[in-house]
Amino acid sequence: MSWYRNAVWFVKGLREYTRGGYESASRRFRPGDVEVSVAGRSFLVTGANSGIGKAAAKEIARRGGTVHLVCRNKERAEVAKGEIVSETGNQNIFLHIVDISNPKEVWKFAEKFKTEHKLNVLINNAGCMVNSRELTEDGLEKNFATNTLGTYILTTALLPLLEKEADPRVITVSSGGMLVQKLNISDLQSGNGTFDGTMVYAQNKRQQVVLTEQWAKAHRNIHFSVMHPGWADTPDRQPVATHLPLASTYSPPEDEEKLMEMLEEFSQKFKSTSPGT
Numbered sequence: 001m002s003w004y005r006n007a008v009w010f011v012k013g014l015r016e017y018t019r020g021g022y023e024s025a026s027r028r029f030r031p032g033d034v035e036v037s038v039a040g041r042s043f044l045v046t047g048a049n050s051g052i053g054k055a056a057a058k059e060i061a062r063r064g065g066t067v068h069l070v071c072r073n074k075e076r077a078e079v080a081k082g083e084i085v086s087e088t089g090n091q092n093i094f095l096h097i098v099d100i101s102n103p104k105e106v107w108k109f110a111e112k113f114k115t116e117h118k119l120n121v122l123i124n125n126a127g128c129m130v131n132s133r134e135l136t137e138d139g140l141e142k143n144f145a146t147n148t149l150g151t152y153i154l155t156t157a158l159l160p161l162l163e164k165e166a167d168p169r170v171i172t173v174s175s176g177g178m179l180v181q182k183l184n185i186s187d188l189q190s191g192n193g194t195f196d197g198t199m200v201y202a203q204n205k206r207q208q209v210v211l212t213e214q215w216a217k218a219h220r221n222i223h224f225s226v227m228h229p230g231w232a233d234t235p236d237r238q239p240v241a242t243h244l245p246l247a248s249t250y251s252p253p254e255d256e257e258k259l260m261e262m263l264e265e266f267s268q269k270f271k272s273t274s275p276g277t
Helices: 002-017 019-028 051-062 074-088 103-116 142-162 176-180 197-218 253-269
Strands: 042-046 066-071 093-097 121-124 169-173 223-227
Touching: 042 051, 051 066, 051 074, 066 074, 074 093, 103 142, 103 253, 121 142, 142 169, 142 197, 142 253, 169 197, 176 197, 197 223, 197 253
Parallel strands: 042 066, 042 121, 066 093, 121 169, 169 223
Antiparallel strands: none
16 A cells, blocks of 8 residues: 555645645744845846746845846836835835746856945745747757756856855745656757646756755855745745655665755856856
8 A cells, every 4th residue: 555655745845835734834824924125135036927936036126135137028127116115115126028938148147246236135936837849949959948947057157146245045936846857857848748738847857956955065154945836925935855655765875965966067067258248
């Protein structure tokens, strides 16, 4: 009956990500935990023109932080910026138009940003789930380019800037979907077999968890967090396991280290050696 026991543990673990999980966790909420001032601190939020990114940017602005909105669509981004400024009264809101799926663009933005701004907190929120296999102009599978490689390049490029500040942090928005995926470094761009956008997205989110764990080991003076967004209007920030009980999603350390090496190789292909190009 081991299969039954495993199934029971799987359901119990998954329950944390359902309405029941929210109701259980809500008993421990302490609203005062988020009633803090972040005046004088600088935040960069990707995918900040809608959803969780916009909500996070607005709350940071409301608490006095300087917010850099990194968005792909200029028109929607300008509307979001105007709304944040008008609702919070915070004028320190800056807009940057960047397509996170374009590695050259991400590198160019990050190198320029480092020369012009300070940064205390990077929030990797931008993401996509494309249900058919689409390639970017650089020949990269779009989900991988956005969720994994874009996140890797932006974070790696901005680490030196973060390390200059007090209490630097990197927060990456993953998903509970990663619980159903084991790290697969043999097919990063999902070119083999039948393409399933949902599972590709879940794999990317597992990759983000591994990236965070590897960065945390290498950069001890930066606080790294990776999180399932859950319900955006609650302060539910309790630590949970990155694997379900008895799940077969654990990866050998060498695979996790290999992922970092592979992403570094990918990223360097798109890094310009000429300033401003």
